[in-house]
Amino acid sequence: RYGQREDEHQVGAATGLAYTQFGGDTLSIEVSLAKGTGKLTLTGKLGDVMKESAQAALSYVRAKADELELDADFYEKYDIHIHVPEGATPKDGPSAGITIATALVSAFTNRPVRKEVGMTGEITLRGRVLPIGGLKEKSLSAHRAGLTTILIPQENEKDLEDIPESIRDDLTFITVSHLDEVLEHALLKE
Amino acid sequence: RYGQREDEHQVGAATGLAYTQFGGDTLSIEVSLAKGTGKLTLTGKLGDVMKESAQAALSYVRAKADELELDADFYEKYDIHIHVPEGATPKDGPSAGITIATALVSAFTNRPVRKEVGMTGEITLRGRVLPIGGLKEKSLSAHRAGLTTILIPQENEKDLEDIPESIRDDLTFITVSHLDEVLEHALLKE
Amino acid sequence: RYGQREDEHQVGAATGLAYTQFGGDTLSIEVSLAKGTGKLTLTGKLGDVMKESAQAALSYVRAKADELELDADFYEKYDIHIHVPEGATPKDGPSAGITIATALVSAFTNRPVRKEVGMTGEITLRGRVLPIGGLKEKSLSAHRAGLTTILIPQENEKDLEDIPESIRDDLTFITVSHLDEVLEHALLKE
Amino acid sequence: RYGQREDEHQVGAATGLAYTQFGGDTLSIEVSLAKGTGKLTLTGKLGDVMKESAQAALSYVRAKADELELDADFYEKYDIHIHVPEGATPKDGPSAGITIATALVSAFTNRPVRKEVGMTGEITLRGRVLPIGGLKEKSLSAHRAGLTTILIPQENEKDLEDIPESIRDDLTFITVSHLDEVLEHALLKE
Amino acid sequence: RYGQREDEHQVGAATGLAYTQFGGDTLSIEVSLAKGTGKLTLTGKLGDVMKESAQAALSYVRAKADELELDADFYEKYDIHIHVPEGATPKDGPSAGITIATALVSAFTNRPVRKEVGMTGEITLRGRVLPIGGLKEKSLSAHRAGLTTILIPQENEKDLEDIPESIRDDLTFITVSHLDEVLEHALLKE
Amino acid sequence: RYGQREDEHQVGAATGLAYTQFGGDTLSIEVSLAKGTGKLTLTGKLGDVMKESAQAALSYVRAKADELELDADFYEKYDIHIHVPEGATPKDGPSAGITIATALVSAFTNRPVRKEVGMTGEITLRGRVLPIGGLKEKSLSAHRAGLTTILIPQENEKDLEDIPESIRDDLTFITVSHLDEVLEHALLKE
């Protein structure tokens, strides 16, 4: 079952691009907040690397609470659940890092994620975007899902030439090296 | 031992449909609330995917506390136990997601679950209903158990044609794409 | 070493019936309460299914605190230890569920368990009693231990005919479908 | 390295009898209390059954705090460490149960354990003493260590005949069926 | 993908040198602080030895809070996340110890780490710097990354002769035996 | 890399003697205290027996807080980290027990450990010193490291004859049976 782009802009959900042994696919990252005490739950049959990636994304958001205009106590007021649907399918790897960060920022700020945007890239604690693998397969799946704007790591710019021209013509690729750029392109103003 | 539909409408229990290597069967999902501090217990020899599914169901309910007219502090006032009877039988998979969510909402709102309703579908953090496998076998077991209304994921509508007509005639299938629809069909007004 | 029935009615201990690869045996379930904060300890080389069964039994008692006339805060005032003696012998399965529930209620209410009563049955979160296996072997061991009243799940009534008549004549079998019935037959008035 | 009896009566330490593949040996059970919050630490390369046995011993003492004239809050005022020296030697089994209980009561009441007493027996949550194996080998090791009074489970009385008469003449065996009897024979008045 | 030196001096990030089966590489150690309660998170597919090394580095900083002019309560006011990017690459060993300590001190004091400095060395709880392996390969990777000053353990001075002269001429090696020296050479005054 | 004796008397660090498959070596035990809440961290690739040994050492110190003239609340005011450097080398066994206890007492009392003293011996919860193996190899490593006073368990006195006379002449062996004696010989008055 291949992913499809969202019908509407979503708060607390962003679309990533995955690359598995079966090819590429889109991936919804969902974030849910509930009144709580700062507990983090990670589900969706995630491997250790992907779980650590989610922790890095969350730590970045927490450390940047001021800049993101989040209430200083926001973290301890909510329990956070990050889930990746299709719960029976194993997922792993660091390349959903910026997608998780985007979904988190969307959930905490209530700013919707643009429905036409997909993205892929490892995130670091400083918000840097590191390169990923499988850009060609990921682009095909983004195209098939109806996405039109794809955010990719700056260091993957060189891999764009491997993507079939018919696909490349339909998609707008934006290269990013920091999460600030990701958020700028992925989030609506409100 | 095949499941039978409930004799009466139940608060805090809903009927799911399972698909195992031995065929289909119905599955009771029981939810128990006790004065507590928000601790979650999951029992019934559940696999990791099913446990994560229960966590997603609970997070959805918690995030929607307002809409569901639950007291804002409800979560921290109770310990929640979700159990699936026949404790020696291993169970797994995400397809009991909407059944768990329904049993939770029933327990928290005191609204009974209709005794004639069975259901199957993965739930996401946004309350979406994702498709499942084994619809034919699940339908046979629902029929055998005496259920008459079956809630299935919208995306499984195409699989209805695989169900023997004699069974299909006895059952009312309702396709759903969001938990709101599930609750509307599964819960009594009170 | 085969179990023997108790010499006196016991508070906080009930007699179950086990069925292992070596045949049937009786099983003491002991419950100890100490001033505490609601911590649960399970010992006696119990398998996961039996541990989950004990959790279900406890959750039932906690959820029914009012009906059982237990102080609303009883749970958080005590640490609870459930132990099954002969600590080197592995035990598993859900069939001690109603025995554990009975021992818990006895400990919390101070009502003694009748020394002549043995019992077997899985418990659900709603207090329902589900059928078990090995009724014949369990009955032999109950007889050998000197028990005279045996509580069995309603659904196992059909298995009574497998029990040798000489045994059946000495024992009173009572079929039960809910824990309320179990407690009625197993507990003294005080 | 074979154990020797203590040179003096000890507070917070009791002598058990172990039976391993290499024969019998004595075993010191040490209990240490420090200002704390009720944390339990178990060390000495103990197997799971022996750890559960220690938990059962502690729960018995806690449940009987009143009878033992312990301050009602004693448990939450101390951290408890139970250690079995010769930390590289694996130990397991339930037969040190009454020894652990005795060392705990000694530590909490400040009553010394008689230096000439060794003991063996499983303990239950109700303080009952259950039979053990290897009585012959254990008796030889007790004799070699210079112990003179040996407390054994009532149900092991029948095994006394297997002990060589020369050993039996030097030792006083006392059969016990409840921890009350153990404490009466093992502890000094103060 | 080989590491490159930082474009600017960084607060909360330091550059280490790793030695793997594939040769040497540079390694960014990132530290993120968020309002919290003293929780430590370690990510980046780190092996147990590297995790313990991070704990030692943190304990050294905490024990020296006074000397480092850190607020006495600093530890309990923050949650600390230590991450090593390229999250899919396993990393292990103790040789990043002084790099982790440097990144921690930088994060807590807000003093930037010089962008031209790389370092390698095990740290002890007393701040001592212990020798490491693979100095030659690490030096090559430092050179390739554009670093110019390399801090190495005093005890590795003898290994400098194995480094090709062309590399040695471009790099300034500073031998250190205590973290004080590391911080002096690695941190800007502010 | 063979250990060398300390250049100066150390607070919070003591020198033990290890015996591995590669022969004997000295071992630094480091203890670090930081403002905290009584959390214990054990690092240095320690096996389970060595970790339990450290817990026994700590429990002894805590139980003897009065005698050691430690502030009654000392334990809950600090987080304690015990580390054994050379973090990539696995270490195990109970024979560092008295060394760990000495380093702990030194850290808590601020009394330095004599730089010329090495030691080996298992510790019990009562402060007793139990015999160890590999005394010959340990003595050779102590000699090589420049230590001059070696504390050994009383029960190992008989093994002194196995040590080459040339080594024995250079070292002063002191037999001890209780930690009191260890501290008396190892700690400076302040």
Ligand SMILES: [Ca+2]
């Ligand atoms: Ca998919």
Ligand SMILES: [Ca+2]
């Ligand atoms: Ca760009």
Ligand SMILES: [Ca+2]
């Ligand atoms: Ca069934």
Ligand SMILES: [Ca+2]
């Ligand atoms: Ca529909």
Ligand SMILES: [Ca+2]
């Ligand atoms: Ca038995």
Ligand SMILES: [Ca+2]
């Ligand atoms: Ca009946």
Ligand SMILES: [Ca+2]
């Ligand atoms: Ca021994």
Ligand SMILES: [Ca+2]
């Ligand atoms: Ca007797």
Ligand SMILES: [Ca+2]
């Ligand atoms: Ca790299």
Ligand SMILES: [Ca+2]
């Ligand atoms: Ca130097």
Ligand SMILES: [Ca+2]
């Ligand atoms: Ca060494």
Ligand SMILES: [Ca+2]
């Ligand atoms: Ca001596």
